[in-house]
Amino acid sequence: MNERRLKELIRDKKYVTLKRELEDMNPVDVAELLESLDVHTALLIFRMLPKDLAVDVFAHFSVEQQRELIGLVTDKELKHIIDELFFDDMIDILEEVPANIVKKILIHAKEDERNLINQFLKYPPESAGSIMTIEYVDLKKAMTVREALAHIKETGLDKETVYTCYVTDKNRKLEGIVSLRKLVISDEDLLIEDIMDRDVIYVHTHDDQETVAGIFKRYGFLALPVVDKEGRLTGIITVDDIMDVIDQEATEDFQKMAAMSPTEEKYLDASIFSLAKHRVVWLLVLMISATFTGGIIRKFEGLLQSVVVLTAFIPMLMDTGGNSGSQSSTLIIRGIALGEIELKDARKVVLKELGISIVVGAVLAVVNFFRIYLFDNVGVLISLTVSLTLFITVVISKVIGGILPMIAKKINIDPAIMAGPLITTIVDALSLIVYFSIASWLLNI
C-alpha cells in the first residue's frame, strides 16, 4: 500500500476502503501518513481507527503532532488514549506537553496511578528510571509452568514484553527471570523456581542510560530489569527503546566533538535562536583562546617581516596539525565511548600515536618538501623549515590528540570535549612556536 494511493482514497473520501487499508498497516506508517495531512483531516481519520490501533498510532506521533491532537480531542477521548498507552510512552508525553494538559491528564488518573506518575516524572533525564516502563509479566516462584503460561495468556496483551518474565517475592524483590522460550519448551508441571535464572543482571533507577545501553550491547538482551535502592523491581527497559538511546548518545558525541552544547531537539524543529545558542558559546571560547596564537605571531613579527613568505605556509601547517590531532582524538573518544579503550590503555595509546605520527609525519614532510622546493621556488632552507615543522607538528598533535581524551576521562570530564576544535586551538599555538623556532635557527634570523 503506497502513500499516493492512500492519499487518493482520502481525497476521494473513500473512507471505508481507507479504513480497511489502514487497519492492516503498521502503526508507525499510519502515524507518518497522518502527520503529512492537515490536522483536521488527520483528526477525522484518527477517530476512524479502531481504538487499539489509534492508541498505537498516537504513541508514534511526533511531540508536536501529539500536542496538536491533545488540544483537539475531547476529554473522554484523551482519557482513553492515556489509559491505554504504555506507561513509558505516557510519561514521555507528559514530559513534553504544556502544564495545563498535564493537569488535565492527572485529573483523570486514579490516585495510586497519579503517585506513580509523579514518581516517574522525578527520575533524572537520561537515567534508567526515565526510560523504563512498568508493564512487565510478574511471576511467583511457586507457580508451575502451566500456571505461568495461563497467567501470560490472560495478561500478556497489555505488557510491553512477555518474552522475559520477572519472578518477585511478596516484597517485590527481584528473585529471578525466566524467558518465554524457557517456559514454552519446559515441562508444564515444573515449578518456576526450578527453571528460573537467579543470576540476574539488572540496573538501578538512577543509572545513566548510556550504562544501560552498554549492558544491552554486551549481552544482547531483549529487556533489562530496573530495581530501586532496596532491590525491589520498579520497571523494565526494552531493547527498542535502547536503540534510540544508542543513536542519541552518538549524536550527543557528534555535537560535542563539533564544539556544540548537546541538545535532543531535532534540527528541522529547532528555532534559529535555539540552534544559535547551542553553537555560540564554544565558538566564543575558542575564538578568545585563539588570541594566544595571535600573540605568538605578534612576538615574531620581526621575523615574518624579514621573510614574509613564511606566512604563506601558516594555514597549511595549522590545518594539517589540526586534522592530525582530530583524527587521533576522534578514534580515542569513540573507543572510550564504546568501551573498547580504557584508562589502563593510556600507555599503549601514547606509544601507538607516537608510532603512527612518525610514519604519517614522515610521509607528509617528504611530500611537502619536494612540493614546495620544486613548485614554490622558496629555496632549500625554507622548504626544510616548513617540512621539519610539519613533521614535529604532526607528532605533537597526534600525541596530544590521543592523550587529552584519556586525561579527560581520568578526571571525569566528558572525553568528547577534547575533540578537533579544542585540539586545533592548542596545536595551532604549539606548531607556530615550533615553526618560528626552527626558522630562527635554520635561517639565522
Added chain:
Amino acid sequence: MNERRLKELIRDKKYVTLKRELEDMNPVDVAELLESLDVHTALLIFRMLPKDLAVDVFAHFSVEQQRELIGLVTDKELKHIIDELFFDDMIDILEEVPANIVKKILIHAKEDERNLINQFLKYPPESAGSIMTIEYVDLKKAMTVREALAHIKETGLDKETVYTCYVTDKNRKLEGIVSLRKLVISDEDLLIEDIMDRDVIYVHTHDDQETVAGIFKRYGFLALPVVDKEGRLTGIITVDDIMDVIDQEATEDFQKMAAMSPTEEKYLDASIFSLAKHRVVWLLVLMISATFTGGIIRKFEGLLQSVVVLTAFIPMLMDTGGNSGSQSSTLIIRGIALGEIELKDARKVVLKELGISIVVGAVLAVVNFFRIYLFDNVGVLISLTVSLTLFITVVISKVIGGILPMIAKKINIDPAIMAGPLITTIVDALSLIVYFSIASWLLNI
C-alpha cells in the same frame, strides 16, 4: 562473583568450585575472563565447561582468541563447536580465520551445509545477507496453534529466536509472520493462517545493513525476515546483531568526518601501519589543497608586509571559520544519517543556517571588535577589518557547511566526507580572500 575471586580459584586450582561458578555466569562474562588468561590456562578451563556453554563462550571470544583456540583444539572438538554454533556466528568466524582452517571446517560439513556456507560467504560485506542467520522457526498455514507450540517446544532450543515465527509455503515463499506472544495468548484450536500477520515487512539479501538498521529503529522489531529475489525466505536478522550495526555505522561516520578512511579494526588491535595508512591519504589531499590558501597569502604579501599585524589575526579567523562550518556540517550529516533531514529540506537548511550564522556571526564580531580594539591596541580600522571579516566568514562557513552535505547526498557521495576538515580547507581560502579585500578597501592599501 567477581573477577578477582575467580582468578584466585584458578590460581589455587580449585576447579570444581570454579566450574560451578562459571556455569551460573553469562557466557559473555566467561569469555571475557578466559581472554584475560594465558591461552593454555584458558584452553584448560574452556575444556572444563559444559558443551553448550563452551559453544556460547566461543561465540563471544574476540577473533584473535578464536583463532588461537582453533589452532589448539582437536579436530573433534572443533567439529563440535562448529556444529553447535549459530549459523551467523559460524559465518563470522569463517570470514576471519585463515584459509587452511576454513578448509578444515568445510571438510567436516555435510554437502548441503557446505553449499549453504559458500553461498553465505559470497554475500557482500555490510549486506543483509552477511548478517542474517538461518535458525528461525518455520510454520505452516494449516497448523493449529497447538501444533505450532508443540513444534516450537521441540525445535526452539536451537533457534536464534522463537519470538517471531515465519510462515512459508512449500516453495519457501514467505506468507506471513506470527509472534510467540500471539501464539501463547490465542486459542489453541485456531489455525496459524487465522492469526498470522500477512503484511510482513522484510528486506532483501543484498540490502545494505544501514537500511536494515533503519527499519529496526523505525518499527522496534525484534527480528526481520530476509528474502531472496524470488521472495523465498533465506534467513532472519535479530535485533542484537543490529545494535552492533548501529554502532558500526556511527563509528564509520566519525572516522570519515575526521578525515580517515573507515575501518572496522579495533584501535587497540590494529597495527601502527594499518592505522597510519587509513589516516595519511586524506591528510595528504588536505595538505595539498591548503596550497591554495598559501597562494592567496603570497598574492597579498605586499599588503601583509606593510601592515604585518594583520597576520596575527589569520589563525583566529581561520579557526573560527572552520569551527563554524564544522558545527553546521556535523548537524546536517548526522541528520541525514538518521533520516531526519532529507533532500527536499535543502531550502530550509540553507535559510536556517543563514539565520543562525547572522546571529552567531554578529555576536562573535561584536565581542571580537571590543576585545581587539581595547586589548590589542591596533586601532579602530584594523579592529573593524577583522570583525567584519569574522562576520562574513561565519556566514559563509555555516551556509557552505549546511549545503555541501546536501549536495553530496544529491550526487550520491557519502555526506560524511563533507565534514570539518574539508569545509575548513575551503573556508580558509574564502576567509582570507574576504580578509584581504576588506583590508585593502578599509585601510586603503
